[in-house]
Amino acid sequence: MIWSLLISLLLFWQIPSPAAQVRNDTDPVIPSEAKESQQEEEVDVAGIIFEHIGDEYEWHILTWGDKHVVLHLPVIVHSSTGWHVFSSKHLEHGESYEGLVIDPEKGKIVEVDSGKRPFDISITKNVLSLMISSLLLLVIILCTARWYKKHDVLNEAPTGIAALVEPLVMMVHDMARENIGEEDYRKYSPYLCMAFLFILLNNFMGILPFFPGGANLTGNIAITLVLALCTFFTVNLTGTRHYYKEIFNPDVPLFLKPIMPVIEVFSALMKPVSLTIRLFANMLAGHIMILSVVCVIFIMAKYGPVLTGSMSVVSVLFGLFLDALECLVAFIQAYVFTTLSSIYIGLARAHGE
């Protein structure tokens, strides 16, 4: 029921947004983007897709007719001339401001004179999305915790938000107990719950095509890298003596002794890399697939109404399928990341017989 509602929302929202873009490109009245070429032109599929999956200094929320609803986000930059804090509105359409300009190729702020990348901690689309979803997660979990404080847990079944969150939290908690062991899973359970819910929430926010969703956060390598590094440090900073002995001095025949530590260290370093890439690539691929299927409609627009109409039906059906698939993948990837993290931690907490 909820899924079908969500998916219908997705379809309803996903289609108008690129549609508006195409209309603007071909509309001679609008000066901004249409200036570049007045003729009927090819739909820039790659451009549309990369705009959606990339990071930006502004958040393009909606185009209504010829009006753009854009959230101009603050730019915070430390360049060679010191700190600069201003609205990204000043950098629109390739304009330069305070000696800074957005590099049209990279889409990042560079210094006009030297072309160097300054230290850039601007609140970009992804950062804002991260803030919103973090706040949302914080509110959800604190509300749940409050429910448990206010209610007699022994005599009442969870209701409302607690009934929603409890199964997820307990699923991860039980997973932690299974993989880490009865002894000290409690120490790690909050991190695993946090990672799971953070990834899950952001995956769903990414599928949600309208503000405040739609930012491709878990499909961004910086985010998944930080998550994987958290797991990496948790594993390796709290490893037992036995864990380190297995790496540096395992019980193997003498001729393997010099080789094994190299392999083990390499494998330990590869674990966070695989975690990073797995989540990032899966989410990114999902976004690209959905966007591509939707773009088919606009590519077909110039081949006449019959083809457009029939291809639209196909696209909508495919989009529906892919959105449903992405909902599944969103959960699976959060689950896989958490399971692997808990297994890695469990291995590092091993005690020798």
Add this chain to the structure above:
Amino acid sequence: MQLITPDAGLLFWMVVIFGLLFFLLWKFGFPIITDMVEKRNATIEQSLKDAHQVEAQMAGMLAEHAQMLEDARKEQAQILREAADTRNKLIADAKEQAREEAAKILADARTEIEAEKEAALRDVRKEVAVLSVSIAEKILRKELSEDKEQREYIDRMVEETVREQAQS
């Protein structure tokens, strides 16, 4: 290439926000939820265990109850049987006693009758002796007169004596 290069600004914000979020949720969020739920799970487990125990107890009590009923029934049968035995015995005893009593009474009566008879015989014998003596006396007195007269006299004497006897 840009897609797989982590952006420094986003990294910075991610570390800051994720760290802050983790701290807050670790302090005020997850442990509260998991502790409460574990507490509830423990209570449910305990309650189930208790329920099983009570169930077992109930089964035991039921068996005991049935046993008690059975015992009561047995006792009842026993009592009834005993009562019947007692009754039969009482009746038999009473009959026996009555028979004995009757026999005794009969025996007594017989002895008494015997004694009476003996006494009566003794009296008769005594009477006869006295009678004989007095008759003999009278006979002897008459003999001295006439024969015929004697006989008449004897008869008269006997009659007299009998009358006397009857009178006395």
